[in-house]
Amino acid sequence: MLRERLKYALTYREVKMIVMQRLIKVDGKVRSDMFYPAGFMDVVQIEKTKENFRLLYNTKGRFILHKVVKEEASYKLCRVKKVQRGPKGIPYAITHDGRTIRYPDPEIKTNDTV
Known part of the structure; x- marks a missing residue:
């Protein structure tokens, strides 16, 4: 590069x-x-x-x-690959680079950018 x-x-x-x-x-x-x-x-x-x-x-x-x-x-843009619910119904989102975001905005869907 x-x-x-x-x-x-x-x-x-x-x-x-x-x-x-x-x-x-x-x-x-x-x-x-x-x-x-x-x-x-x-x-x-x-x-x-x-x-x-x-x-x-x-x-x-x-x-x-x-x-x-x-x-x-200073911002990192990530594409959401999957949105699921974990133990005790806690929502989380998994991004394209492997990050896990707990308690994301309920309006976030798959393929959104956060």
């Missing part, structure tokens, strides 16, 4: 140096693993340049990095 999409590095070695300096954050957490699987709706932050990107799909289904402002980068 740093080399092919953003053009911040020319070689694999340069990418490795950038990542090992702990300058890249994915969803607000520093990632020093070069092969960390950033996915749909993840926010990639580069601290040194103060840039924020959200990983989205283009019309052909390929990943693109969409530049976002700092306020928007």
Whole structure:
């Protein structure tokens, strides 16, 4: 992503140096693993340049990095995969990235974005 999409590095070695300096954050957490699987709706932050990107799909289904402002980068958009009731009738929603939200809004349905 740093080399092919953003053009911040020319070689694999340069990418490795950038990542090992702990300058890249994915969803607000520093990632020093070069092969960390950033996915749909993840926010990639580069601290040194103060840039924020959200990983989205283009019309052909390929990943693109969409530049976002700092306020928007603080939000994580998640698509609801399943809404169920747990023990004692407590409602919960499961999102596309594996998060579980207890007591969601009763109007939330499957395939909504929260």
